[in-house]
Amino acid sequence: SQDRDSKNRLLQKLKTFHLKPDFHIWQDGLLLPGENWDNNIKENLMAAHVIIFLASDHLLNSDYIRDVELKTAIERQNEPESTRPHIVPVVLEKCNWESVLGRFQAATSKGKPVKSYKVHNDGWHEVATSVVKLLI
Secondary structure, three states: OOOHHHHHHHHHHHHOOOOOOOOOOOOHHHOOOOOOHHHHHHHHHHHOOEEEEEEOHHHHHOHHHHHHHHHHHHHHHHOOOOOOOEEEEEEOOOOOOHHHHOOOOOOOHHHOOHHHOOOHHHHHHHHHHHHHHHHO
């Protein structure tokens, strides 16, 4: 939730690629009042084919993301290749993202933070292009 603006920018950029109508992007902003958010997040992590983590100090400082979301996603790496999700770090800012996601290829070249691009849109375009390659 701390990186909501970045999440919305990524969703906006992905939309420009006109993905297949049956392609579904789930994110915590779709949770409705009264829903069991913990179960909903876990169910969607277990069903995901691609899991994107927006790497920032906010992510690294969140107990829930570290203890539940990252743990669940990384445990799924033990699944057979046919069901194993792609885990994609999107590095938003300079942070210690490698400590938890360093074994996964980042969405930008060499894990360059999106916010360090002179034109942020260039960074978001590189991220979206990388993610879309996993979806086709």
